[in-house]
Amino acid sequence: MVTPANSRTKKEHHCSIHRSLDLVGEKWSLLIVRNALRGESRFSELRDNLGIPSDVLSARLATLVDAGVLERRSYREPGERERYSYHLTEQGQALKTVLIALQEWGDEYNPSPGGRVSLTQDAATGQHASIGFIGDDGSVLDSSAVTMVPGPAAAISW
Amino acid sequence: MVTPANSRTKKEHHCSIHRSLDLVGEKWSLLIVRNALRGESRFSELRDNLGIPSDVLSARLATLVDAGVLERRSYREPGERERYSYHLTEQGQALKTVLIALQEWGDEYNPSPGGRVSLTQDAATGQHASIGFIGDDGSVLDSSAVTMVPGPAAAISW
DNA sequence: CCGTCTCAGTTGGGATTGCCAATCTAGCTG
DNA sequence: CAGCTAGATTGGCAATCCCAACTGAGACGG
Numbered sequence A, B: 001m002v003t004p005a006n007s008r009t010k011k012e013h014h015c016s017i018h019r020s021l022d023l024v025g026e027k028w029s030l031l032i033v034r035n036a037l038r039g040e041s042r043f044s045e046l047r048d049n050l051g052i053p054s055d056v057l058s059a060r061l062a063t064l065v066d067a068g069v070l071e072r073r074s075y076r077e078p079g080e081r082e083r084y085s086y087h088l089t090e091q092g093q094a095l096k097t098v099l100i101a102l103q104e105w106g107d108e109y110n111p112s113p114g115g116r117v118s119l120t121q122d123a124a125t126g127q128h129a130s131i132g133f134i135g136d137d138g139s140v141l142d143s144s145a146v147t148m149v150p151g152p153a154a155a156i157s158w
Numbered sequence C: 001c002c003g004t005c006t007c008a009g010t011t012g013g014g015a016t017t018g019c020c021a022a023t024c025t026a027g028c029t030g
Numbered sequence D: 001c002a003g004c005t006a007g008a009t010t011g012g013c014a015a016t017c018c019c020a021a022c023t024g025a026g027a028c029g030g
Helices: A016-022 A029-037 A041-050 A054-067 A096-109 B016-022 B028-037 B045-048 B054-068 B096-109
Strands: A070-076 A080-088 A117-123 A129-135 A146-150 B071-077 B084-089 B118-122 B131-135 B144-148
Touching: A016 A054, A016 B028, A016 B054, A029 A041, A029 A080, A029 A096, A029 B016, A029 B096, A041 A054, A041 A080, A054 A080, A070 B028, A096 A117, A096 B016, A096 B084, A096 B096, A096 B131, A096 B144, A117 B131, A129 B118, A146 B096, A146 B144, B016 B028, B016 B054, B028 B045, B028 B054, B028 B084, B028 B096, B045 B054, B045 B084, B054 B071, B054 B084, B071 B144, B084 B144, B096 B118, B096 B131, B118 B131
Parallel strands: none
Antiparallel strands: A070 A080, A117 B144, A129 B131, A146 B118, B071 B084
8 A cells, every 4th residue: 555545644725615625626526426326335336337447436435435425334245245335424415515516507507418317306396406595594595696705714815 | 739728628428517527627626716706817816826836727727718617808907018817707607606515515524623714695685695405486495305316318327 | 175256446557637946928117 | 128027838747547457355156
């Protein structure tokens, strides 16, 4: 092992967007999470469906487990030996918002000629759902009216 | 010019998340958009505030202009020569949702000990806003109840 | 108990991308 | 015309990525 996967030597940034991208901003990371959200959990399943080189998959899984996005579990099917699978943690599930935001952006501004491959809906009613901003009073806000403002820790830079 | 920045030779993926990541998934791309949302538009401003190598910034700006996320404008301040600045298009503005989703995820699961650098609020009322799912009937949906399902073009793979 | 199969990776190498420092260019000012 | 500044480009080196081949361990057949 030349480079241990659990050595997080990266600098901690004060900006949470930057910190998030340090965890899931590498190539393939978010696509692995997307497929995990679909229920894919095995190495070969992810490798074959994503078309990712197996060494890169191996490295990403280690990084994502280390970051707390995935959890590695051993399992054993009857008449099979023990194998490993990867499952989203609560933290990993929470990336659903990021992925659907990316999906809506792509569908809006760079649609595939073949149509949409994935839709978003409420599990209970089956009605279509989309991403938006909600005020603390529970009201739905217009996206253009929402701005990012400096927070309490913005003293140094923001 | 060895590799022209405007030759988009990448394969078009059927998955909109994958296509989106081809446009803004490279290192630094989303951070450039974040700073552009704060109103930064000049090369040196972005370079100095992000700490990005200038050759990479140059390449990313070209890619983002090519993708339609940024628009290159010339400007001239009094007593200065003509210079260029980079401004978000409508398509670029729309990435605000993705960035705030990443920000909320980072604040929730990987907070900075120094506190939050950036907050999200409604420009009119100043009340705090957060990302959520909204049904077509206008109701706010619980995030755990929202799922991604195969769409019309999912025949090949999804 | 020997050979074969499959899953889950690891390893070797070459290509690509990213990083850093130095340099360049055009127009301004003195 | 020498020097300054914004907006880059270039060269060299390091890290990352990709592909193909290989490994290791347990199940299974003979």
